[in-house]
Amino acid sequence: MHDSTHSDPMRILVVEDEPAIQRGLCDVLAYHGHTPTAASTGEEGLREGSTGQYDLVLLDIMLPGKSGFEVCEELRALWPRLPILMLTARGAEEDVVRGFRCGSDDYVTKPFSIAELMARVDALLRRAGRTERAAPDPPFEIGGVRVEPERRIAIHEEGEIELSRRELELLSLLARERGRIVSRRTLLQEVWGFDRPDRLETRTVDMHIAKLRKKLGPARDAIETVRGEGYRLAG
Numbered sequence: 001m002h003d004s005t006h007s008d009p010m011r012i013l014v015v016e017d018e019p020a021i022q023r024g025l026c027d028v029l030a031y032h033g034h035t036p037t038a039a040s041t042g043e044e045g046l047r048e049g050s051t052g053q054y055d056l057v058l059l060d061i062m063l064p065g066k067s068g069f070e071v072c073e074e075l076r077a078l079w080p081r082l083p084i085l086m087l088t089a090r091g092a093e094e095d096v097v098r099g100f101r102c103g104s105d106d107y108v109t110k111p112f113s114i115a116e117l118m119a120r121v122d123a124l125l126r127r128a129g130r131t132e133r134a135a136p137d138p139p140f141e142i143g144g145v146r147v148e149p150e151r152r153i154a155i156h157e158e159g160e161i162e163l164s165r166r167e168l169e170l171l172s173l174l175a176r177e178r179g180r181i182v183s184r185r186t187l188l189q190e191v192w193g194f195d196r197p198d199r200l201e202t203r204t205v206d207m208h209i210a211k212l213r214k215k216l217g218p219a220r221d222a223i224e225t226v227r228g229e230g231y232r233l234a235g
């Protein structure tokens with residue numbers, strides 16, 4: 001099996017102010033066949049990332065100038081589908097939560113192993129590649145709200161709401177399984193590409209669902225929480 005996302009070198013932006021970590025990350029990425037570019041401040045990262053030349057961004061949180069959260073939010077607004085991986089400190093759960101809120105796709109906790117980092121990077125790249133290639137689902141409706149996967153929007157009386165790649169994937173999966181319970185584990189495996197989801201990641205599903213409900217406005221109740229089991233889209 002040949003996967004082009006793996007043989008093509010990926011352009012990866014590394015936004016990290018600690019020289020040793022920055023160098024280490026770039027070395028590892030280059031060793032794995034990617035093309036890393038380093039940025040040492042939030043502003044520099046934002047400037048580089050804004051160019052749209054990158055396949056993925058590794059983003060530290062504590063940076064001189066703009067924080068990783070700000071950079072993430074601004075990059076996400078510019079490039080809704082750009083994979084962003086946050087580098088968080090051990091024990092800083094709130095950073096993970098905030099990172100997801102700012103639009104990051106995933107995170108690794110410092111200090112991380114190279115194997116763990118590369119697994120996350122590969123999963124995100126694979127995910128992004130698959131999304132680009134796969135034909136989008138046909139439009140569908142939930143609770144009077146029309147979802148157009150191809151345009152990545154939900155349309156209701158308040159107008160057109162843009163959906164992130166992740167939100168659309170979540171919604172599409174629930175819609176395909178309409179009326180059936182989809183576990184958080186399944187969502188994490190299918191939408192995030194996580195093999196062995198942990199407790200913290202489970203919370204990220206809940207956060208994305210909360211965001212999604214907000215965006216769905218009048219159709220928010222169509223996504224039912226099934227306590228202890230997962231989520232279900234009303235049939």
Ligand code: CA
Pocket residue numbers: 016017018060061062063
């Ligand atoms: Ca830092």
